[in-house]
Amino acid sequence: MKKEKTEVNVLDELNKGACMGQDAIHFILDKVEDDNLKEELLKQYSAYKEISNQIHELYPEYSHDEPHETNAMNKAMTWYGIEMKTMMDDSTSKIAELLLQGTNMGIIEGRKLLNHKETDKEIHKLVQQYVNVQEKAVEKLKEFL
Numbered sequence: 001m002k003k004e005k006t007e008v009n010v011l012d013e014l015n016k017g018a019c020m021g022q023d024a025i026h027f028i029l030d031k032v033e034d035d036n037l038k039e040e041l042l043k044q045y046s047a048y049k050e051i052s053n054q055i056h057e058l059y060p061e062y063s064h065d066e067p068h069e070t071n072a073m074n075k076a077m078t079w080y081g082i083e084m085k086t087m088m089d090d091s092t093s094k095i096a097e098l099l100l101q102g103t104n105m106g107i108i109e110g111r112k113l114l115n116h117k118e119t120d121k122e123i124h125k126l127v128q129q130y131v132n133v134q135e136k137a138v139e140k141l142k143e144f145l
Helices: 002-031 035-061 072-086 092-116 121-142
Strands: none
Touching (some): 002 072, 035 092, 092 121
16 A cells, blocks of 8 residues: 555656646746747647646556646746746746746656655656656756756
8 A cells, every 4th residue: 555655646746747847838938939949848848748648547547536736826826936037037048047947846856756766667667757858858948048
């Protein structure tokens, strides 16, 4: 039972991270004027969505519940933070900087899951995929600073 609890916990954390990435991109996309950045963000959004879809497919093997997502308060805080931080400067560079900060937090959380949680092979692979997506995103976002 303890192992299943770990699996559910990891899937929940992963899904919250993927949802947070989607939310941030969704909230900031209308501020993006650079077509190349917009295209990159749409790719990242799709990658987060794909991870979330995979979590929803795996989840029933470990729990009868639904995977945890970001709650309304977290969504509101994300939106508010983006609004406040882009009020005076909504340049491409500033937007890339904000997204880099969030993505780095996601990498840290993903790495912690990889390093400190022993999970089934399939879940481990999904966490690795999540970290890889974010590490790739960091490299792309740096180009827009």
